[in-house]
Amino acid sequence: MQPMASSGTRKDRRVDRESLLAPWAARASRSRGRLHPEPESATRSPFQRDRDRIIHSTAFRRLEYKTQVFVYHEGDHYRTRLTHSLEVAQITRSAARLLGLDEDLAEACALAHDLGHPPFGHAGEETLDRMMADFGGFDHNAQTIRLVTELERRYAAFPGLNLTFETLEGLAKHNGPLLDAKGEAKKPIPFALAEYARRHDLALGLWPGVEAQIAAMADDIAYTAHDIDDGLRAGLFAFTDIVGLDLVAPAMEEVAALGEQPRTVRVHELVRRLIDRMVGDLVSESRMRLERLAISSIEDVRRAGAPLVDFSASLREALEQTRAFLHERMYRNRYIVRGLIKGKRVVEALFDLYIAEPHCMPAEWEARCDAPGTETTARAVADFIAGMTDRYALREYRKLFEITEYPT
Numbered sequence: 107m108q109p110m111a112s113s114g115t116r117k118d119r120r121v122d123r124e125s126l127l128a129p130w131a132a133r134a135s136r137s138r139g140r141l142h143p144e145p146e147s148a149t150r151s152p153f154q155r156d157r158d159r160i161i162h163s164t165a166f167r168r169l170e171y172k173t174q175v176f177v178y179h180e181g182d183h184y185r186t187r188l189t190h191s192l193e194v195a196q197i198t199r200s201a202a203r204l205l206g207l208d209e210d211l212a213e214a215c216a217l218a219h220d221l222g223h224p225p226f227g228h229a230g231e232e233t234l235d236r237m238m239a240d241f242g243g244f245d246h247n248a249q250t251i252r253l254v255t256e257l258e259r260r261y262a263a264f265p266g267l268n269l270t271f272e273t274l275e276g277l278a279k280h281n282g283p284l285l286d287a288k289g290e291a292k293k294p295i296p297f298a299l300a301e302y303a304r305r306h307d308l309a310l311g312l313w314p315g316v317e318a319q320i321a322a323m324a325d326d327i328a329y330t331a332h333d334i335d336d337g338l339r340a341g342l343f344a345f346t347d348i349v350g351l352d353l354v355a356p357a358m359e360e361v362a363a364l365g366e367q368p369r370t371v372r373v374h375e376l377v378r379r380l381i382d383r384m385v386g387d388l389v390s391e392s393r394m395r396l397e398r399l400a401i402s403s404i405e406d407v408r409r410a411g412a413p414l415v416d417f418s419a420s421l422r423e424a425l426e427q428t429r430a431f432l433h434e435r436m437y438r439n440r441y442i443v444r445g446l447i448k449g450k451r452v453v454e455a456l457f458d459l460y461i462a463e464p465h466c467m468p469a470e471w472e473a474r475c476d477a478p479g480t481e482t483t484a485r486a487v488a489d490f491i492a493g494m495t496d497r498y499a500l501r502e503y504r505k506l507f508e509i510t511e512y513p514t
Contacts, residue, residue: 128206130401138271153210158390171226171495197324212317215276222249224492226449233453242297253299276318312408319415352424378417
C-alpha cells in the first residue's frame, strides 16, 4: 500500500489543477473558508467535501419522494426533486467544464439547490408561506440555508454541514443578490436567511460566483426540457402541440429527419437536442460577457453589478414562450392541479394541528416548541413539515385525521 502524499504535495497538485481554470473561476485554495474552522481533508478539496456532504445528507435522500410536478405516487418515470437535482448537477458540470470553472463547487450548488423544498412542490411552499405569514414567512431557498447550517445534525463539532462560504453564497443567492446597491433589501429577506446572515456575512448585496450562476441557469434548462419530456409521456400535450414553439421547432425538424422511430425514442431525441441547444447558447453568451468585461477574478464576478451567466436575447425569448405554453398546458392542467390542491390541504391541516397541539409531533420536534401558537412553535412546525416527503406527509395526515373502526 503506497504511503499517503504529503500535505505539501496535495497543495501542489491543487495549484496545478487550479492553473487550468479560467480567470473568473473560484479557487479552492482561496476559499473564504467555513464558519466553523476545520482541518483540510487529506484527499479532497474544500469544494469536493461540500459536494460529498450534501450527497450524504438526510435532506438529499428525502428528495426522492418530493414532488417536482407530479406527486411521487402518480408514476414511476416522472421526475422527482431528486432526479431533477441530479439532472441539474449533470448539466451544471458540463457547462462548468466548458467555461473553465471549478466543477466541484458548481456541482455542490446544483445538488443542494432544492434541499429546502417542502412536500408537494411549489403548492406546499405557497401553503407554508401563507401559514407562516405572521412569523416571517417561508421560502425554500432560505430553508435550504437553514437545513445546511442548522437542521442537519451529523457532526459533533457543529450544527449543519459547515459548507464553505462559496457554496453557501451560491445557495443563498440562487436568484441573485438580495440587497440593492445601497445595501437595502430588494424585498423582505426570508426569516431563515436573515437569521443566518446575522452570524455569517454572505455578502447578500453581491452576485455569487460563476459556478453558482451556472447552477441556477442549469435549473431552468433542466426543468424546461424535462417538463416537456414528462408532459409528452403523461399525454398532457402532443408533438403537434409543441412543434410551433421557437425553442422546439429546430429540434423537431432534426428528430423528423431520423425517420420512423418509436415514440419513446422520439421524445428522448427531442429532449436531448433541447438541452444541447440551451447549454450551447448559455455557454456562448456567458463566455462573451466574461471576456468582454475582462473578468479576471471571482471578486470581479461578485462586483459586476449584473449576471454574467445568461442566455442570448433570442433564446431567452424562445424560452419564455415555451414556459408560457407549459404553464397553460401542464402546470394548470386539471389533473396536475387536482393533486396539488390535495397537497395544499394536507400541509394546511398538519400545520394547524401541530401548532395547536405540538405533542402530536415526534418528541425531538416537540422539544423545540414552547407554548402552542408562538413563533418558536410555528418555526419548529414549519421546519418539521418542510422536511417531510410527500408520502410521509400523506401518512401523517391519514394517521392524524382518518377515523378507523377497528374490530372488537
